[in-house]
Amino acid sequence: MHTVLLLLAMFLMLNLIAGMWRIFRGPTTADLMLAAQLFGTIAVALLIVLAEVSNQSSLRDVALLFALLSAVTAVAFVRRSQLKETHIHDTD
Numbered sequence: 665m666h667t668v669l670l671l672l673a674m675f676l677m678l679n680l681i682a683g684m685w686r687i688f689r690g691p692t693t694a695d696l697m698l699a700a701q702l703f704g705t706i707a708v709a710l711l712i713v714l715a716e717v718s719n720q721s722s723l724r725d726v727a728l729l730f731a732l733l734s735a736v737t738a739v740a741f742v743r744r745s746q747l748k749e750t751h752i753h754d755t756d
Contacts, residue, residue: 673713680706697741704734
């Protein structure tokens with residue numbers, strides 16, 4: 665089981681590299697936000713896998729904190745996008 669979890673961690677790291685490629689390729693803010701969400705999700709998954717491998721429950725707490733921060737970031741991005749659209753339509 666230990667080997668499977670370490671292979672899963674390696675797979676998640678490969679996904680992180682793919683997300684970095686997307687950041688360099690996609691110039692729009694939506695692409696950047698989706699990559700940031702991907703990083704948050706991968707961080708949570710990696711912390712949970714590492715918590716299981718190392719048997720440290722404190723890593724699960726950190727994973728929960730990252731999940732909450734990721735959700736707040738998504739909400740802030742959507743609100744900022746809506747305000748920007750409203751401002752653009754008001755100036756026309």
